[in-house]
Amino acid sequence: MDWSLFFDLTVSGLTLGSLYALIALGYSMVYGILKLLNFAHGDVYMIGAFIGWFALHGLGGPLKPDVGAWFAVLGMFLFAMLGCGVLGVAIERFAYRPLRNAPRIAPLISALGVSIFLQNSALLIFGAAFRDYNTFSLIGGKTYNYGNLYLSVPQLMTILGALGLMLALTLFVSRSRVGKAMRSVAIDREAASMMGIDVDRVISVTFFIGSALAGAAGVMFGLVFGQIYQFMGFIAGLKGFTAAVIGGIGSIPGAMIGGLVVGLAESYATGYLPQGSTFQNLYVFALLILVILLRPSGLFGRAVIQKA
Amino acid sequence: MAEDGTPDLPAPPDAANRPRIGVDEWVAQVEGRRARYRGLRGALLERFERLPLAARFALFLVPAAVFPLLTNQGNVFRYGLFTLVYALLALGLNVVVGFAGLLDLGYIAFFGVGAYMYGILASPQFNNHWQAEFAIPVVVLVTALIGLLVGLPSRRLVGDYLAIMTLFFGQAFVVFVNNANRINFPFFGHVDLTGGANGLPNIDPLNFFGYKLQTTNEQYYLLLILIAFVLVFLYLINQSRTGRAWRALREDPLAAELMSIPVNRLKLLAFVFGAAVAGLTGAIYGTIATAALPGDYDIGLLITIYAVMILGGFGSIMGIVLGAVIVSSVPELLRSPGNARPIFYGAILLTLIVKVRPWRRLAAILAGLVGFGFAVHAIAHAAYPRLVAGSAQGSDRFAHALNHWMLYPNNPGKIADVAYVVLVAGIVILPQLRPLLRTVLLVPLFYLVMFVWENLLLEQISGATRLILLGALLVALMNARPQGLFGKAYVEIV
Numbered sequence: 001m002d003w004s005l006f007f008d009l010t011v012s013g014l015t016l017g018s019l020y021a022l023i024a025l026g027y028s029m030v031y032g033i034l035k036l037l038n039f040a041h042g043d044v045y046m047i048g049a050f051i052g053w054f055a056l057h058g059l060g061g062p063l064k065p066d067v068g069a070w071f072a073v074l075g076m077f078l079f080a081m082l083g084c085g086v087l088g089v090a091i092e093r094f095a096y097r098p099l100r101n102a103p104r105i106a107p108l109i110s111a112l113g114v115s116i117f118l119q120n121s122a123l124l125i126f127g128a129a130f131r132d133y134n135t136f137s138l139i140g141g142k143t144y145n146y147g148n149l150y151l152s153v154p155q156l157m158t159i160l161g162a163l164g165l166m167l168a169l170t171l172f173v174s175r176s177r178v179g180k181a182m183r184s185v186a187i188d189r190e191a192a193s194m195m196g197i198d199v200d201r202v203i204s205v206t207f208f209i210g211s212a213l214a215g216a217a218g219v220m221f222g223l224v225f226g227q228i229y230q231f232m233g234f235i236a237g238l239k240g241f242t243a244a245v246i247g248g249i250g251s252i253p254g255a256m257i258g259g260l261v262v263g264l265a266e267s268y269a270t271g272y273l274p275q276g277s278t279f280q281n282l283y284v285f286a287l288l289i290l291v292i293l294l295r296p297s298g299l300f301g302r303a304v305i306q307k308a
Numbered sequence: 309m310a311e312d313g314t315p316d317l318p319a320p321p322d323a324a325n326r327p328r329i330g331v332d333e334w335v336a337q338v339e340g341r342r343a344r345y346r347g348l349r350g351a352l353l354e355r356f357e358r359l360p361l362a363a364r365f366a367l368f369l370v371p372a373a374v375f376p377l378l379t380n381q382g383n384v385f386r387y388g389l390f391t392l393v394y395a396l397l398a399l400g401l402n403v404v405v406g407f408a409g410l411l412d413l414g415y416i417a418f419f420g421v422g423a424y425m426y427g428i429l430a431s432p433q434f435n436n437h438w439q440a441e442f443a444i445p446v447v448v449l450v451t452a453l454i455g456l457l458v459g460l461p462s463r464r465l466v467g468d469y470l471a472i473m474t475l476f477f478g479q480a481f482v483v484f485v486n487n488a489n490r491i492n493f494p495f496f497g498h499v500d501l502t503g504g505a506n507g508l509p510n511i512d513p514l515n516f517f518g519y520k521l522q523t524t525n526e527q528y529y530l531l532l533i534l535i536a537f538v539l540v541f542l543y544l545i546n547q548s549r550t551g552r553a554w555r556a557l558r559e560d561p562l563a564a565e566l567m568s569i570p571v572n573r574l575k576l577l578a579f580v581f582g583a584a585v586a587g588l589t590g591a592i593y594g595t596i597a598t599a600a601l602p603g604d605y606d607i608g609l610l611i612t613i614y615a616v617m618i619l620g621g622f623g624s625i626m627g628i629v630l631g632a633v634i635v636s637s638v639p640e641l642l643r644s645p646g647n648a649r650p651i652f653y654g655a656i657l658l659t660l661i662v663k664v665r666p667w668r669r670l671a672a673i674l675a676g677l678v679g680f681g682f683a684v685h686a687i688a689h690a691a692y693p694r695l696v697a698g699s700a701q702g703s704d705r706f707a708h709a710l711n712h713w714m715l716y717p718n719n720p721g722k723i724a725d726v727a728y729v730v731l732v733a734g735i736v737i738l739p740q741l742r743p744l745l746r747t748v749l750l751v752p753l754f755y756l757v758m759f760v761w762e763n764l765l766l767e768q769i770s771g772a773t774r775l776i777l778l779g780a781l782l783v784a785l786m787n788a789r790p791q792g793l794f795g796k797a798y799v800e801i802v
Contacts, residue, residue, distance in 0.1 A: 037468040039475075094737050095783050106786045108411050108471055109618065113782030116611050120775040121729040125722075234607075238479065241472050278487045285480050289461050292469060 004148040009271040010264070015155045015224055017263020018162035022217035023240030024247065024255035025169065026088075026210030032186040032250035033206050036096060039111040041214060042237015043118035044088055048080040048215030049228040050122065053131050055079035062134035069139050073157075073223070080219045081212040088211025089204050097200070115234075122230045130229045133222040154223040161220060165213060166256050173252060178205055186250065235281060239266070242288045248298025257299060262287070365539060368629050372532055381524045387637045389524065392531040393593055395632035398616040399538050400585025402628055405617065407551065408578035409558030413610065414458065414474030417481035418583040420605030421451050422590020424485060427508035427600040430515075433500070440514040444591055451587025452580050459579040478610065485602045507601035514595045527596050534592070535629075538585065542625055554578060608775055615778045618785055635778075652761055656754065669747065676751040681713040684755065688715055695723075700762060714762055724764035731756045732780045739784075 023045055030038045055076045060066035067075070095114045099107040135154055144151045173179035184192045185202045193199045221236075222228045243262040247254025262284060269283035270276040276283065291298065356364065372392075376384045397419060404412045429436050429443040438446075458477050489504030502508060514521040514530070521527055545551050553574050556564040565571045594600050616635045620627030660670060688695040698716035700707040717723050734753050738746055 031468075035468075037471060094740060098740060099786060102786070104468075105405070105409060105411055108468070109614065110783045110786040112413070112611070112614070113779040113786070116607070116775055116779030117732065117783070120779065121732075124725045124776065125729055235479065238472070238476050242476075245469070245472075275487075275491065278490075279483065281483055282480050285476050288473070288476065292473070293461050296469075 009267045013264035013267030017260035020243045021256045021259025024243035027244040028255040040114035042233035045214040045218045046233030048084040048218030051083040052076040052080040052219035062138040080215040084215025085208040085212040088207040092207040130227045158220040248300035251300040254300030391636040404582035407554040411471040414478035416610040417478040418586035419590040422587035423594035423600040426591035426594045430512040447591045452584040455580040455583025720763035
């Protein structure tokens with residue numbers, strides 16, 4: 001067995017997995033509360049990557065940032081998370097809220113429309129060229145290694161950053177007042193509103209948090225892989241959703257574990273399965289089908305009894 | 309009591325009034341519980357519905373049949389063929405989404421499978437040159453089978469999972485055909501299955517019993533005949549037990565299941581039917597385009613077909629044909645600047661006149677619009693001369709007048725792109741605002757409409773701009789009229 005390949009794949013799988021987990025959280029939280037599949041979520045992640053790029057260039061660019069390199073990185077995250085959060089709230093307000101009592105298929109189609117709108121607006125405004133984060137010039141190409149295990153700085157940052165964000169989210173949902181309101185709205189929206197919870201506000205907060213996490217994931221993607229483009233959100237969104245389903249949609253720890261599972265599976269498929277580097281997306285798709293067939297409620301989900 | 313002491317049989321029920329066993333009457337009456345339109349549209353729709361069936365079909369088919377006789381081949385190709393392909397695809401999709409209520413986002417992949425399958429059976433790629441009467445049934449069967457395979461795992465899933473599964477499937481199809489030119493199969497070795505990014509070129513024309521359909525007119529009429537068949541078939545199936553069961557399924561799967569309707573089988577049936585129609589259309593489209601290219605089967609077409617179906621209204625067969633005409637021909641009509649400008653400003657004026665009441669508000673908005681234009685022009689002239697450095701296309705008096713009113717940046721590219729995106733978002737958001745704010749914001753919005761029109765769309769309606777518009781259309785229509793332009797809303801009975 002080639003251990004250095006295995007470690008390489010594991011590290012890149014964990015990195016990818018952290019990104020997918022962050023995206024999956026947004027899907028899962030929104031699905032838990034609204035029972036709505038937010039197709040536009042992947043595109044919010046793409047917009048996050050672009051906001052990060054513009055923030056970086058607003059702060060002087062990767063070659064000669066006006067502030068210290070680490071402050072530049074921090075600024076990118078801040079702007080991307082804020083921008084995406086606001087975008088997510090706006091999407092909910094104008095594309096989903098009017099449809100809350102419409103037939104189930106209407107918000108799905110509306111979500112599809114938002115996704116197409118965001119993708120092509122980005123294409124029109126930002127142009128078709130790939131944008132380069134140029135991480136190398138910004139924070140150098142330092143790599144940590146322990147034996148066969150190589151970890152670049154952006155990879156380490158992504159894994160630790162994602163962990164930190166997820167920890168913060170878990171604390172927020174389990175400890176804070178708003179988190180408690182979110183949980184109760186997820187259990188029964190009507191009952192929650194009768195208990196005096198402002199359901200609209202809770203839903204807005206959920207969209208804000210989910211979208212902000214996606215924005216952070218977008219910046220992480222840019223830092224790790226260097227290049228961002230208009231259609232990166234589509235496939236990433238699909239995989240984030242796969243992660244959410246594997247973990248059990250609606251469950252927050254499920255989304256985290258699901259993300260890691262999808263990331264590792266994709267990475268190992270690239271390395272070990274035939275034609276993996278071309279067809280890794282097809283292998284992830286196969287994984288999704290398997291999970292849906294064998295355990296439709298996911299690893300952490302509970303089977304729900306469907307009510308009218 | 310009869311004479312031998314046996315009790316009388318109960319009298320046979322009155323034939324006219326007896327319950328009609330096997331006909332789910334409540335579901336059968338569903339059309340009667342729709343909202344009625346008032347005014348001109350209501351009267352027209354009612355008149356239309358009272359026509360006999362044959363006349364209703366003829367109303368669509370006769371103009372379509374005469375169309376190629378009135379115009380040249382180029383127009384038949386540009387307007388006719390694409391309208392028919394869109395209509396056929398939307399009719400198939402309508403069975404899945406409109407009748408059965410399943411959100412199928414991998415529909416275009418079946419269209420692609422049809423084209424590629426036909427290409428494999430009848431092109432120089434594998435040196436197969438099958439006759440169409442053999443190739444088309446094979447293609448339809450294979451796509452139906454693939455539909456069955458994709459549908460099976462989704463069988464026990466709620467709508468959302470099906471949506472994402474099929475979306476993933478559609479994406480997987482594109483990845484597959486883009487890369488299937490370099491797969492090494494275990495026993496056959498290297499096989500170039502799909503030509504990769506270059507696609508399958510030189511697909512044979514449709515060849516029925518030795519007769520080749522090569523001209524645009526022949527292809528047009530073939531498609532028209534197919535549409536007629538599908539229309540009649542859909543009408544019949546909509547009236548049948550299966551059609552009623554589909555509608556029951558769409559309204560409430562849980563209740564339908566409790567009524568002992570075989571929900572899973574019906575879901576699969578609708579799904580497979582949609583796949584087969586898409587495969588058939590794909591095969592014909594492949595011969596029209598004489599090639600199968602991976603880019604043709606991507607998400608752009610999916611959105612277009614959804615726009616057609618939603619414009620027409622879910623489940624409304626006739627509406628979909630109208631939707632196809634609108635979606636395929638309006639951008640084509642607007643493509644030549646000569647007839648585009650009068651159509652555009654005419655449409656704007658008409659919208660304002662029809663929608664804005666009372667007339668005082670209309671006058672205020674029109675005056676505001678004129679004043680706003682001159683004001684913006686004057687400010688831009690003083691502050692940013694770059695914004696007025698260009699001039700309107702054309703040299704007629706209207707273009708001359710526009711020069712003093714509208715902004716024409718020297719090099720509009722980026723400004724117009726941004727304005728376009730802002731505009732489309734504004735159109736979605738505006739109807740949801742408070743009335744006063746809405747009236748006030750209407751003036752700059754309309755100015756923005758014209759700015760974008762003059763600086764961006766007059767040059768190009770294609771690619772990204774078109775998709776943005778379609779995406780916004782989906783959001784806006786779902787918000788305003790979830791039943792589509794021509795569909796009818798249900799009267800909710802709780």
